[in-house]
């Protein structure tokens with residue numbers, strides 16, 4: 001039995017099929033942990049979600065910002081964006097089944113035995129494992145619940161920049177969501193900078209990548225979201241899995257027990 005983690009698929013179904021083949025993935029024995037952003041921007045969001053749904057008993061995915069956006073358009077009647085490639089998914093007869101499955105995905109997944117967390121963007125250094133799971137659960141509960149529509153209407157936006165335990169309501173939910181699904185650069189106080197999206201060398205003054213701040217535990221973190229760092233963090237226990245398949249790069253899997261990376265090239 002092998003456990004793999006896979007980075008941002010973003011609708012690149014053909015690459016995912018080739019990657020599963022290369023892994024000799026056996027749904028009866030193996031398991032896959034997806035780092036989120038399963039869909040959008042790429043050509044085959046509907047096919048990707050159908051494939052992953054068909055493997056759902058052997059798969060776990062966390063929610064990425066693109067997954068949340070897809071849910072917000074469908075369940076929250078939010079406006080589509082120009083670069084979205086989700087219309088075939090919304091029009092499909094199984095759209096509701098697929099998107100209801102997506103809606104149940106967590107924002108953070110913790111494997112206690114391996115002391116490993118899978119998140120889409122990352123875990124800020126000032127959040128413990130227990131705190132991260134509990135804050136993620138606050139958002140998950142709302143996304144799955146009867147007030148999801150209100151959440152999706154107010155989810156977008158970069159404020160507040162900083163986590164503060166006293167935050168309440170939508171400000172609290174939005175900043176938790178932004179840390180877990182959109183974070184790249186943080187300042188010394190642990191506040192977010194969400195406008196810079198390029199590599200580490202483009203860090204704005206006073207900011208570093210979230211994974212460049214030391215944690216006071218030895219948690220292993222597997223994340224996607226940040227294709228511009230090309231799969232390199234410089235920190236052994238923090239693994240960047242988004243190698244930019246949708247931008248012509250590779251789709252990366254990691255064997256979580258051996259640390260081996262297995263990749264396929266994009267053909268798009």
Ligand SMILES: [Mn+2]
Nearest residue numbers: 037064065225
């Ligand atoms: Mn993302």
